[in-house]
Amino acid sequence: MKKKIIHKIFILLTLLVLIFTNSFFGSNRINNLEKIPQKYSEMKIKIVSPKIEINRFFNNSSTEYTINEIVTLINSDENNPSIYIFPEGIFPDTNLGDLITFKKIIKNNFGKKDVLIIGLNTNNQISSQNKIYNSLVVVDNELNILHVYNKNKLVPFGEFLPFENFFRNFGLKKVSFGYESFSRGEKREPIYFDNLKIKFLPTICYEMIYSGKIKGNNKGLDFFINVSEDGWFGNSIGIHQHFVHSIFRSIEEGTSIVRSANNGISAFISPFGKIIKQIKSTKKGVIEIKSYYSNVETIFSREGNKIFFYFLLIYISLIFLIKTRKKK
The missing domain is CATH 3.60.110.10 (Carbon-nitrogen hydrolase)
Structure with missing residues (x-):
């Protein structure tokens, strides 16, 4: 039971870190507009x-x-x-x-x-x-x-x-x-x-x-x-x-x-x-x-819509990894 709670907290913290990191990166990028030649x-x-x-x-x-x-x-x-x-x-x-x-x-x-x-x-x-x-x-x-x-x-x-x-x-x-x-x-x-x-x-x-x-x-x-x-x-x-x-x-x-x-x-x-x-x-x-x-x-200007396939691959890999760990 304790492991399940720790697992859920870990997932929640990971999501929060991703959200805040993305938000910080976006805000910092916009605020640095004046630095662009x-x-x-x-x-x-x-x-x-x-x-x-x-x-x-x-x-x-x-x-x-x-x-x-x-x-x-x-x-x-x-x-x-x-x-x-x-x-x-x-x-x-x-x-x-x-x-x-x-x-x-x-x-x-x-x-x-x-x-x-x-x-x-x-x-x-x-x-x-x-x-x-x-x-x-x-x-x-x-x-x-x-x-x-x-x-x-x-x-x-x-x-x-x-x-x-x-x-x-x-x-x-x-x-x-x-x-x-x-x-x-x-x-x-x-x-x-x-x-x-x-x-x-x-x-x-x-x-x-x-x-x-x-x-x-x-x-x-x-x-x-x-x-x-x-x-x-x-x-x-x-x-x-x-x-x-x-x-x-x-x-x-x-x-x-x-x-x-x-x-x-x-x-x-x-x-x-x-x-x-x-x-x-x-x-x-x-x-x-x-x-x-x-x-x-930007990453998108280099990779285009291939980015979404990369995310899909990461998502599928994570699901596979989590399920494999649960079986163990």
């Missing part, structure tokens, strides 16, 4: 959170009106060029090819050296098939294309309709704007601004929820950029849950996250998951970043 960008990074109504996806919304709404938020300065990051799908009825129509407005309201990162639809004619992508596009103030990333983790029914050819016979389509499903991008590669020495990994919307499957083998990243339209969640808790996944990814990968969300929470998040700056889902505005934290290597 910072990198200063030659261009300011501006996260734009415009809060444009979600009903634009279902109405014939004016792209020109939306652009003018956005222009009222920013203060472009020719002498202080910036990288502007806009959310996903702010121009739902305008693809990359159509955007050139508004070149004059963009050119008149953004400086010559400004860079725009926009969530936008793009299309690509492959043989007889016209493929449409949900993309993150990097352009200059004359709308010259610098980089394009096509989303490769699509939302079922939201962005593509499974068994589309069959369901089309019944008049069914995806939920978001447009009749045709989006096509899947091939791969996610870092975008590098050679002149600024900035290297980031693009993600769109819920791609940020995939633990261990974002960074891949990409090394030397300065931060992740996530653009999102969170208006689909309405006033539900989904807005906050989606945002929290960005915090999880920053902690796991030890990498800062720059997040631009429409009708959601826009933020700049440190490699330790600390929210440096944010704009709430009910507000509109611009977050300005002059510097960002260097990456911090």
Whole structure:
């Protein structure tokens, strides 16, 4: 009887030590944030959170009106060029090819050296098939294309309709704007601004929820950029849950996250998951970043989801050890 009590006390103390050790390590890590080296960008990074109504996806919304709404938020300065990051799908009825129509407005309201990162639809004619992508596009103030990333983790029914050819016979389509499903991008590669020495990994919307499957083998990243339209969640808790996944990814990968969300929470998040700056889902505005934290290597960034298999192996080994001791 006495041995059983000692055994239970030992297990309890072991659990308490693990909890307190983990808590101390986490608190100490967060408190040492200021010790992480910072990198200063030659261009300011501006996260734009415009809060444009979600009903634009279902109405014939004016792209020109939306652009003018956005222009009222920013203060472009020719002498202080910036990288502007806009959310996903702010121009739902305008693809990359159509955007050139508004070149004059963009050119008149953004400086010559400004860079725009926009969530936008793009299309690509492959043989007889016209493929449409949900993309993150990097352009200059004359709308010259610098980089394009096509989303490769699509939302079922939201962005593509499974068994589309069959369901089309019944008049069914995806939920978001447009009749045709989006096509899947091939791969996610870092975008590098050679002149600024900035290297980031693009993600769109819920791609940020995939633990261990974002960074891949990409090394030397300065931060992740996530653009999102969170208006689909309405006033539900989904807005906050989606945002929290960005915090999880920053902690796991030890990498800062720059997040631009429409009708959601826009933020700049440190490699330790600390929210440096944010704009709430009910507000509109611009977050300005002059510097960002260097990456911090973590166990997860090295091992990925293999960590959980290690813990499972340890757990099974402990059970086997305890049962073996009981038999003796």
